[in-house]
Amino acid sequence: MKAASVVADILKREGVKFLIGYPVNQIIEAAAEADIRTIIVRQERVGLHMADALSRVTSGDRIGVFAMQHGPGTENSFGGVAQAFGDSVPIVVLPGGYPRNLLNITPNFSSFLNYQHVTKWAEQVILPQHVPDAMRRAFTQVRNGRPRPVLIEIPVDVMREDVPDGWTYTSTPRLRMAPDPKAVTEVAAALVAAERPVIYAGQGVHYAKAWTQLQELAELLEAPVTTSLQGKSAFPETHPLSLGSGGRSISKQLHHFLTNADLIFGIGCSFARTNYGVPMPKGKKIVHATLDPTDINKDVPAEMALVGDAALTLDALLGEIRDRLKGKPRGRTAAVAAEISRHKTEWLAQWMPRLTQKSTPLSPYRVIHDLLHTVDVANTIITHDAGSPRDQISPFWEATAPLTYLGWGKTTQLGYGLGLAMGAKLAKPDKLCINLWGDAAIGFTGMDFETAVRERIPIMSILLNNFSMAIELKVMPVSTEKYRSTDISGDYAAFARALGGHGERIEKPADIIPAIRRGIKATQEGKPALLEFITTKEVEVSKF
Numbered sequence: 001m002k003a004a005s006v007v008a009d010i011l012k013r014e015g016v017k018f019l020i021g022y023p024v025n026q027i028i029e030a031a032a033e034a035d036i037r038t039i040i041v042r043q044e045r046v047g048l049h050m051a052d053a054l055s056r057v058t059s060g061d062r063i064g065v066f067a068m069q070h071g072p073g074t075e076n077s078f079g080g081v082a083q084a085f086g087d088s089v090p091i092v093v094l095p096g097g098y099p100r101n102l103l104n105i106t107p108n109f110s111s112f113l114n115y116q117h118v119t120k121w122a123e124q125v126i127l128p129q130h131v132p133d134a135m136r137r138a139f140t141q142v143r144n145g146r147p148r149p150v151l152i153e154i155p156v157d158v159m160r161e162d163v164p165d166g167w168t169y170t171s172t173p174r175l176r177m178a179p180d181p182k183a184v185t186e187v188a189a190a191l192v193a194a195e196r197p198v199i200y201a202g203q204g205v206h207y208a209k210a211w212t213q214l215q216e217l218a219e220l221l222e223a224p225v226t227t228s229l230q231g232k233s234a235f236p237e238t239h240p241l242s243l244g245s246g247g248r249s250i251s252k253q254l255h256h257f258l259t260n261a262d263l264i265f266g267i268g269c270s271f272a273r274t275n276y277g278v279p280m281p282k283g284k285k286i287v288h289a290t291l292d293p294t295d296i297n298k299d300v301p302a303e304m305a306l307v308g309d310a311a312l313t314l315d316a317l318l319g320e321i322r323d324r325l326k327g328k329p330r331g332r333t334a335a336v337a338a339e340i341s342r343h344k345t346e347w348l349a350q351w352m353p354r355l356t357q358k359s360t361p362l363s364p365y366r367v368i369h370d371l372l373h374t375v376d377v378a379n380t381i382i383t384h385d386a387g388s389p390r391d392q393i394s395p396f397w398e399a400t401a402p403l404t405y406l407g408w409g410k411t412t413q414l415g416y417g418l419g420l421a422m423g424a425k426l427a428k429p430d431k432l433c434i435n436l437w438g439d440a441a442i443g444f445t446g447m448d449f450e451t452a453v454r455e456r457i458p459i460m461s462i463l464l465n466n467f468s469m470a471i472e473l474k475v476m477p478v479s480t481e482k483y484r485s486t487d488i489s490g491d492y493a494a495f496a497r498a499l500g501g502h503g504e505r506i507e508k509p510a511d512i513i514p515a516i517r518r519g520i521k522a523t524q525e526g527k528p529a530l531l532e533f534i535t536t537k538e539v540e541v542s543k544f
């Protein structure tokens, strides 16, 4: 068997159903021969984003795989891999490599060398007989420990060579690690002793599928819960103990509770310092539970820490806490819920004029509010994009079911959302998959709307077109005034139609909901929809 066919065979044994890629890479042809559906994108970055979403929405049970050609393909893929690394997403990247006589010789791009800083594991396979070993290592690494991209570079001449008969492959295990029982006892005592604890859940809860344990912990401690952007939807945001998600913009109730917390318990989170996460106030007792010890004491000093899978960690803590409380609730829930509700009511009252604004151009907040109240939220997977759309939607979208909101942004590449929605739709065809983006974002990856049409991946794109990079207006006043440097333009509804999709431009408030309904209908008929809302250059976000 040729090395490329061995890779395809191994992908099959690892449960891979889709190979997303861009030619030329012999693995694409070999995958098709092995009945793995190949999906060809218009540029590598979007394909990587699709693979990324596939892993995210399946909690890593399925691993997104992407293959591209040596040279330009690998050079052009860097953004997609870097984004997955920044956001800790497990994907397998299979670049071709230059033939061995040119491999590692300048100016030929070496994936092995160049991807070191954006992968947790990178290998170059020199001999065809080593392909199964390399694939075993890659899948073992991608399924275990901190989720992150892995990469196996196979030179084109190796792909064409035979792997000698007798090779074997066993699919790799997913192993979990549990925290030190002694540390669990100490943390349980601290959680029970805290007067005003706040639980901060990260995406580790999604990967461990520890959603019920998280809710149980909140209800047992009678403590409020927030999440990172990546952890958004790990806790039902309509729950009386929910503070909503953290991000660059946050709710008033979240600000209030974090400011007044005596202990912050981070579960399945990195506490990485970022502009796109809520900062932890100084002087709080931080308890950090994560599966990656390199995050402990990195950006936020922790008084106590637990290392392990979020589900096993929460299981262990729940046992200890139940023992300590002895079935006697402390009766805090009503007061905590009332305190949340008071701040939430005040906050929403303050934002309601924008959320229900009747003027034109439309308020992006009105579009988001109408969308939230039109779709079936629990059966929708939505993602934001970089820039204002992220900060406008994330505090106001109340996710009710796990993995129905793909939050992101440790690094914030404009245009990421489209591929995420497409990958989510591939993995969960019964969900309405939406990406919300601005007119700068579509400039990066918009052409892959054609991939959605051609590959029958009926997503719904909500485009907020304000003919501007509005978020930059404050930082670029002179270049805007002199050279119109923040202006951009386009007729994206026409663009969507030209590519074979459903495209509509919406300018009046009364047309928002009917257009959303028509967009959903188009997706149900198998046609991707792009709804282009003409909006104000809104720059206000909910910050404290």
Ligand SMILES: Cc1ncc(C[n+]2csc(CCOP(=O)(O)OP(=O)(O)O)c2C)c(N)n1
Pocket (backbone or CB within 6 Å): 386, 387, 388, 389, 412, 413, 414, 437, 438, 439, 440, 441, 464, 466, 468, 469, 470, 471, 472
């Ligand atoms: C690849 C990339 N380059 C640059 C940026 C910096 N950046 C963040 S948002 C933004 C402009 C956003 O404009 P738009 O999407 O139209 O949203 P608006 O602020 O107009 O609502 C820029 C340039 C980025 N996030 N990603």
Ligand SMILES: [Mg+2]
Pocket (backbone or CB within 6 Å): 438, 439, 440, 464, 465, 466, 467, 468, 469, 470
């Ligand atoms: Mg814009």
